[in-house]
Amino acid sequence: MMLRKIGLMLGVSLLITLMMPRRAAMNFNFAPGETWDEETLVAPFDVPVYKEAEQLNAERKALMEEFQPVFRLDPVVGETQLRTLRADLAANTSLSDNRREAIWRAFRQVYARGVVSEADRAAYTDRMVRIDSAHVLSGRFAADMFTPNTAMDYLQQTEGIDPQQAARYLTPSLVYDRSLNARLREELLARLSRTEGIVRTGEVIVQKGQLIDRHTATVLTSYRREYENRLGRGISGAVLFLSRFLIMAALMTLSYVFFTYFSQNHFTAWRPMLFVFSLYVVMAGLMALVVRTQFLSPYVVPLPVVAVLLLAFFDTRVAIFGNISVVLIASLFVRFSFEFFTVEFLGGITAIFVIRHAYQRHRVFRAVGAVLLVQELIYVALLWMKQGTLFVDYSGMLWFVASAFLMLAFYQLIYIFERVFGFVSDITLLELSDTNQPLLLQLAEKAPGTFQHSVQVASLAESAAKEIGANPLLARAGALYHDVGKMENPFYFVENQTGNFNPHSMLSPSQSAAIVRSHVTEGITLARKHRLPAVIQEFISRHHGTSKMYYFYVEEERLHGKVEHPEEFVYPGPKPVRREVAICMMADSVEAASRSLANYDRETIDELVDRIIDRQIAEHQLSQADLSFAEVTRIKELFKTRLNNIYHGRISYPTSPSETPSPAAV
Template sequence: MKKLINKLLVNHSLIYKLFLYIATIILVVYLFPKGGQFKYEFQKGKPWQYENYYAPFDFAIQKTETEIENEKQQITQNSKHFFEYNEEIVERVKNEVTQKSTEVFQNSELSQEEKLDLNTRIATILATIYQYGYIEASSESKIEKAAITLRKGNKIEEIQPYKLFTSSQILNFLNSKIGTQPYTEVQNQLLNILYDAIKPNVSFDEVFTQKTLEENLNKISYTKGLVSENERIILKGDIVEGENLRVLNSIKNEFESQIWSKSNYNWIVFGYTILVALAFLMLFLFLRKYRLDIFENNNKVTFIFFNIILIVLLITIIVKYDAQYVYVAPIVILPLVLKAFFDARLGLFSHVLTVLLLGFIVPNSFEFIFLQIIAGIVTILTISELYKRANLFISVLQITFVYFIAYFAFSIIQEGNASNLNWEKFLYFALNGAATLFVLPLIYIFERLFGLISDESLKELSNTNSKLLRELAEKAPGTFQHSLQVANLAEASANEIHANAMLVRTGALYHDIGKMDNPMYFTENQSTNVNPHNELTPRDSAHIIINHIIKGVELAKKHHLPDRIIDFIRTHHGTSLVYYFYKKEEEYTGEDVDESYFQYPGPIPFSKETAILMMCDAVEAASKSIKEPTAQAFDALVEKIVNKQMEDGQFMNADITFKELQIIKKVLKKKLKNIYHLRIEYPE
């Protein structure tokens, strides 16, 4: 049991990677659609490249979206507008008019014959108005057709719109039917009663109209015609267009919408699992072969897998909602983020693998994969310095333009002309570009979540007005000036061998912050001839000098500097000796001295950037001791220091070549000559 536990502890990093690998496969396969897949790829306007294709089963030919939309528009245009006839209002009006007219007749001196005539007129007026009804003013705008449908209870009647009375017609109609002018007093009274009592009783029935429209729309058939099993669909070499295209799209949709049995479902999941496992295995192998430092860092591996899952999840959500918006998703953020934290090659490799996986989810997978891979390549090639916002903005414009051009080419190939372009897609690409600009805040979030560092953060840290560097300038001004000189040398060297110049410059600015603890024990900060080391033993002096590494690491962690910057503090002296005090101890004791008391704790540099800093730091410090600065003196100094570091094995773990070391030597020699060049003496 103990051996098993020890093995688990020793191999915990590998076990974690295996767990991450399996968990990622399960999650990605879970997100994938589990329906059937049509095994043939085809495009409009292109020849059918496979053998003659026959229907494997009976299926219906589906109508195109355009046909369905036209049918819906036709139904909507021809849909009936229903108006409701209210019987209660009619009865209420008749009762009110009868009651009030009776009161008028009782108080009048009209003869029975005259009363009967007026009653007949009133009854005729009401019967005429309410034969079809008096429409509400708010419903008049709904009368748009030659005929309308009137609902009287459960009865429906088609009538001409002019048969309905409107508010503008009522008064003239009453005047014409109540009698001849001039009206008698009784006629005027009756006219006022009718005008006040008559109310609209016909209104637009929006609920019933909409319900009828929806019922008619639901009756639309989405298919036309039937293809029988073993019926020939298309011949090899035939152009995929017209009826062929409709039939192929129909059977493709039929495959993708099939409800699979349990056995089929399991096989589909098994197939997906193999393909996804292969894709992520390729990523692991790439990291193992070309980026071993990342492969051995579980945090970084987790970060890469997390970003890939995030993109797959985003596309899955969009496809489930509406696949036409798939190009709005800023997939190029993936290579951007990975390039910002690692390198361009890893960013592009991960992007290509992710896009290939997404081909299982999206419609028109070939078009999608082509567009996204081209966009990813453009992203990697155009964005060189992400921390410069202008560079990012220009690169996003270039990426969007490439999307436009590539989609335009696909469209004219498929449609045969440029008149049927889907202009909405261009809007989606523009939104994609705008969303890509979100990469900067996203990088900041990832830095906090995963403890990584990007060029944007390096730019902020390299600002000499930052709190820690201002403190260094105040407490140890000589060290601060030394750090600036080293930063300039290191940046120039990194640029020549294509290392991370921003990283090495930032590391150089902070590499000696530990000297703030005892600044006067370092010669660059001694403004007088008093040297405090004169009062100490060589061993004590060496301890103070070496201790600036430990103090620097403590100070860096206290101010939450990233680990990649702390690495420069730890490695800039490697495991070299404090040679001056080592020799002084030999002279003092006259015996062999234990080197461990005078040796820096290390570790030795493990990257190009940390190796560059070691060389630049030693050369810049030693250059101050040259009394007569000449070109030959600087050449000899650089050769001596760098060769000594190589002989001591300080660069064994650094990924740096002999050719790159020679280039760095040339840069250092040239820069030192420029710094210490002699000026002419001006006459007094």
């Protein structure tokens, strides 16, 4: 198991490291109009000054406007058409020789200038073009080239040739070569210089206290780009990769240690750790995708949903640490790590505070809305702090809206995560708490007294869980099922007995103890048959811990003078570990014992609660549970209050007018 977890940590560390952009991180930020507060920056190597994107785009556009496209001249087209024309003219006896010669020369002049299609000429009307004739290029204005229509007009005006007769001899002889022109454009753009000067080694880039103008900002941007490119290659690149891997390995190790030692209830198996690390990998993958895409912002990645999902399946500590970890990982993908960490960390913490133990689905929408509001407020505040003005670009706030919708989409995957990893969410616990569940309906039918007892225990446990900050829904759901094993032999339990007959009177104490003990094992069997989650099965197996059945133990001792096999009078356990199971143990014992009281005054109830819970503490039944003495004291006080409210005294209503008490008596 340990080797599997170590392999998981190293594998996740390596995978996330491979996803990171292969560039070094710079530790300064700047913007035009600010003052350079860092130390004077001197170029450690030659720094080419890269042109700004706007300037580069403008130069590309200018080049494309000046580009002279190439048209290939197909001489065969003109020769064929002219040959056909000469033959047709010779066959026309109505024309004189001079007329025939004039018409033929006019067509030859047209083909000498070239005939191009209407669409190709329209695309380059006001531009010089190049004609490729036998691999010899010659320049010409596009307006000087004929189209079939302009050629017919020319022939009609110069030689009076009928356009309809001329049309049959006019075919485009100039062809626009798309592949050639695309290649020529690429070559032209490739010759465009991306830089405008160079900063030599040892030259000052910016001095401390200097105002950063547009040119200085361009030089600083070029320096950062060159710095990151240089450190992403060769030995520097290997060192960069190793440093990131060590950071990730340290973070994964800390995650493992934290979850193992501070949330032992949830991370005894390897699946929960696999789930948490899978969330890390998924978010790292989304960050890798976003930072490699020019038009997306890192703020679109819904990092706070990790905290929401961890809270749904584990506890607040796991959610907070997971939120910190995933935001740290994501911050390694961006340049503006401080701003990014601040916005995303506070967003995740807000989600945890708002959605904590949400019983209703609308709480999820409230949490997402709160995250959206907090992130946008922090984002705007950082913009104001960075630029020192209220007039900033607020368009980046739209990315948080997209992130909010992605959070809602990810939250819908809870059901899939439950089935794949065997988790139980609060929504599932809410469904299990429905008393119309088949197993609870069977309990109500076969053992109605036990069912009512379970409902009362569930109410006490839920209130106690709320009091100390445990999961009240888990406490309620578990308490409803903790005694389902009693339905196999319901009349051997006092709450289901009617009349004065007690079946234990016909059994020896050891036999009675065996039947009572069996409700734990029978309950586990029923729970597995009905596929109850493992966390609910803990309530069934652990709600008595390893406590002793004193009544039957004393009876055995009275009948035989001593107890030969004391283990027969002890519940199989184990002891509760979860706080909610420990609460159920206390609520179960207190509620059951309260039914046998002869007097329900405050002193009697308070003494009962103190005596039962103090005995459980003395027997170390709560020693493995994550409960402090202060929390146990608060639970005892709550039980006292609730039981006193349940069993408070009432006036006796008269059966006749003569028995009506006086106002003073009331």
